[in-house]
Each structure stands twice: as C-alpha cells, then as structure tokens.
Amino acid sequence: MVSRRTFLGSASTGLLLHPLAVAQNSKPRPKRILLRSSWQAINIGDIGHTPGVLALLEKYIPDAEVIMWASAAHTADTTAMLTKRFPKVKVVKGEVDADGKTAVKELDAAIEWCDFFLHSSGPSLVAAKHLAAFDKRTGKPFGVYGITFGGADDAQKKLLSRAKFVFFRDSVSLARAKTDGITSPIMEFGPDGAFAVDLRNDDKAEEFLKANGLEAGKFLVAIPRWRTTPRWTLYKREPMGDEIAREKANHRLKEQDHKPVREAMVSFVRETGMKVLVCPEDMTQMSIGKEQLVDPLPDDVKKQVVWREKFWNTDEALSTYVRSVGLLSMDMHSPIMAMGNGVPAIHLRFQEQTSKGYMWKDIGLGDWLFDLDGKVEASPLAKIIIGFAKDPKAAKAKVDEAMAFVRKRQKETMAVVRASLA
Numbered sequence: 001m002v003s004r005r006t007f008l009g010s011a012s013t014g015l016l017l018h019p020l021a022v023a024q025n026s027k028p029r030p031k032r033i034l035l036r037s038s039w040q041a042i043n044i045g046d047i048g049h050t051p052g053v054l055a056l057l058e059k060y061i062p063d064a065e066v067i068m069w070a071s072a073a074h075t076a077d078t079t080a081m082l083t084k085r086f087p088k089v090k091v092v093k094g095e096v097d098a099d100g101k102t103a104v105k106e107l108d109a110a111i112e113w114c115d116f117f118l119h120s121s122g123p124s125l126v127a128a129k130h131l132a133a134f135d136k137r138t139g140k141p142f143g144v145y146g147i148t149f150g151g152a153d154d155a156q157k158k159l160l161s162r163a164k165f166v167f168f169r170d171s172v173s174l175a176r177a178k179t180d181g182i183t184s185p186i187m188e189f190g191p192d193g194a195f196a197v198d199l200r201n202d203d204k205a206e207e208f209l210k211a212n213g214l215e216a217g218k219f220l221v222a223i224p225r226w227r228t229t230p231r232w233t234l235y236k237r238e239p240m241g242d243e244i245a246r247e248k249a250n251h252r253l254k255e256q257d258h259k260p261v262r263e264a265m266v267s268f269v270r271e272t273g274m275k276v277l278v279c280p281e282d283m284t285q286m287s288i289g290k291e292q293l294v295d296p297l298p299d300d301v302k303k304q305v306v307w308r309e310k311f312w313n314t315d316e317a318l319s320t321y322v323r324s325v326g327l328l329s330m331d332m333h334s335p336i337m338a339m340g341n342g343v344p345a346i347h348l349r350f351q352e353q354t355s356k357g358y359m360w361k362d363i364g365l366g367d368w369l370f371d372l373d374g375k376v377e378a379s380p381l382a383k384i385i386i387g388f389a390k391d392p393k394a395a396k397a398k399v400d401e402a403m404a405f406v407r408k409r410q411k412e413t414m415a416v417v418r419a420s421l422a
Contacts, residue, residue, distance in 0.1 A: 038070035040073045045281055045282075067089070069094075096134070117141075117142035122146075128159065132155070142163055143164045160184055164185070165185070168187070190413040219274055220328060221326070223280065223334055227352045254291075256372075259378075277306045289307060329348070339406075349372065367384075
C-alpha cells in the first residue's frame, strides 16, 4: 500500500510541475463539461457521487456549464433532488453505440456541445464503454475523478492512459494503476466526490426523528451490510449463476460480521443512555438490519433502538446523520458523507467492498477503520462510539483534521480539472 505521506508528496509535486495547473486568464465563453455520473439509485452513496462532484465544480469552477449524463437507473425523485440543489444543471440519459452514435437527441446534442468529458467517482471506471465511445466519436479531452481501480483489460488501460488525469480515491488503487502500467500524465489520490455532498431535507428528517423519539445529539447511527448486495431480491427472484455462491457467503458470514457491531451497540446504550438508529444505505439492508442488529438485542437495549424499515433518499439521510453523535457503519458512503459534514464515523470493511475502505487510512482515520476479514472485537468499537457521545469535541477535532486534508486535495484536484478545460 502507498503510504499517506508518499502519495501526498507525489501529488503536491505533480500539481506544481504539470502545465495543466496553470489557469487561463480569459475564455471566449464558459467551458462546457459533460459529467458522466449516477450509476444506480438503490444506494444513497451512489446517488451521492453526483451532487458531490457537482458541488465541487460549482465551488471551484463556477463559470463552467455542466450537463449530467445519467444512467437509466436515475429516478425522477433523484432528478428532483438534484434540480432543487443545482437548478442550472441539465440531466440527460441514453445509450451510445461503440462509435458514440445515439438516437437520443438530447444526449447527441450534449456530446457535441461539451468541451470535456468528466467521469465521476465510482467503484471502477463504471462508464468505460461510454467513455471509449465518446473518445472515438469526438476526440475531445476527458478525465476521471475519484475511482477505485482493481485491474482492467488492455483496452481500458489504454483508455485511462489517454485521460488528462485520473484521480484514485484510495492509495491501493493508485498503486495498482501504476503497477499495471497506466500512464496518464496525472495520476494521484483524489477524494471520493461524495465527501462534498451538502444536500438537505431537514423537514423530513425532523419529522422522522420526532415520530421515533430521537433527539438531536442523543443518538448513534448504525448501518448493516450484506457481503454482496443481493440485488436479485429487489426483482423478487432467486439468485442465479455466480449469485448463488454470493448468497451463500452472505448468510454464512452475516452473524460473524454483525456480531461486533451489535455488541458495541449494547455497550453504547448502557454506557451513555442514548438511543441507536439502525438504518439503510441501500434498499436491501432494512431486513438484515432488523435480523442482525435489532431482533437479537437484550430487552433493556432493544427499547432504546429505532429500526428504519423504509428506504430514503440522500438528502433526508444526510439531514439525519448530522443530527447524530456519529456513525458505526458497515457501508462506505454514509461515513464519507457524514465526515464531509463534520460527523465522526467508523467504517467496517471487507474484501467484497473492494479497496475503497482504505481511504480511511489515507485521510488519517486508520484507527476508525476495522477489517471484518480479520477478527474484530466489540470493545474497541464501543470505546470509540462512546467517545463520540461523551467527548464530542475530541471526535470533532479528529474529523476536522481528516477533512482539512480532504479539502486540500479537493482544491488541488479541481485546479487540475479547471486547467484541463483550457
């Protein structure tokens, strides 16, 4: 793994020396960015990539015009949430063939209109086929902002090497890309775009808290997770093919994975007298949360635990997180968004989630990262979350230190994006 000091040093050097970092004095018209984002809508984290990157573009390149090319899964509710926060941003959908041609007039016009293709944060080069088609059709410049990389075929490696920049959201991915021979002129650590999400739906959050007896500053958030998201359950079908083995692993490991979280919740409730909200990051997590984090609890603790049985959107979730003392999460993007809004968060990772969890070490939060592929005890988890409640100033100071590093990298990486538009 690349150390935080090593990649931070190389990042700073690259930004100082690379000619793309020189700002232009004048532009004949606003630069036009086609942002490829919005991978799915079953997960508030994947929803969060888009408003996060849009917020960064708004802050650091306010004179740019942006069209967001969304996936088919992008919903009307998600579009409404984005439009409320970013009224100037137009959303288009559609597919292209290998040559970049499309029958969707709005998408076709957006491809011709833009000056630059920006691939948003994600678990991989999610839109590799769309990016390759765009490149073949237009020859226009493109860049990649905050992805995890776990290897790729030769075509994708060549595509990444042609990018003006590739920012990786964890140091393991950056090291792998270098080992695999990817040669983009700028390859550095770049925070996941979701750190910049600032969406809010305070009315809904307050309504939910009031209805469930939760008081701001007096509850912890706990988020469960399957090893592999059982998407097949959303379509009311049985697992097929490779899904069968994943389903078996989900059930074989669910008690092992959730037991330390559950036991830490017990210690938290008994030590602080505060409540715990068990809630989802994706649409498949409500049932596993009830089964593993709520139902087995002793009665004295269970009465202090609220189970959210319905899914929610990113804005309401974040408005709830900021009213908590902190997060204990087996999923990744709720902690990212919470940290970005000043809320402390522990993350518990495992190999099925790729290397993205290592970003917690990369931003200085290694002692708030736990690896469920090893042996995780409840006591260190409990100690940290009890500290969130009893010593919030210390927890906030740790959040602030980590986010100072994240915001420095946001500013530096956006300087590269701006210069690449020139």
